[in-house]
Amino acid sequence: MTRKQRRLVLIGAALGVLGLALALVLGALRDSIVFFQSPTDVAEGKVAPDKRLRLGGLVKDGSVKRNDLLIEFAVTDGNKDVPVSYRGIVPDLFREGQGVVVEGKLGAGGQFVADTVLAKHDENYMPREVADALKKSGRWKEGEGGKK
Secondary structure, eight states: HHHHHHHHHHHHHHHHHHHHHHHHHHHHHHHOEEEOOOOHHHHTTOOTTTTTTEEEEETTTHHHHEEEEEEEEEEOOOEEEEEEEEEEEOOOOTTSEEEEEEEEEOOOSSSSEEEEEEEOSSSSOOHHHHHHHHHHTTOOTTOOOOOO
């Protein structure tokens, strides 16, 4: 085997190992990717039960019920509402009418069981997906914050 052939074989083997490593990493990441959905998407059945996802919108006025560490509320995009239950302590900025993103799984009965609650942290921020969903539903008012 000539020197050039050995170099080509070595480069080919290195590319093969690199490709295999990349495929394994991407395969492992596929299970941990969490997709954002709006309450309308969830209410219309576009999400399979027990699939991990992020749900974003506004905390519906009059929907918050607290029982010790169990908090139940509804997330709305102005079009549809999704009931959410969360066991734990919510952020200080969590309240009715405020922007929120919850992460968890949709139960078989349509109840969203959250394991993470993220509240809007200041007047100038709202996740782009949440703002887009609110704009689509007609509930968004310019000047309410959000990155432009």
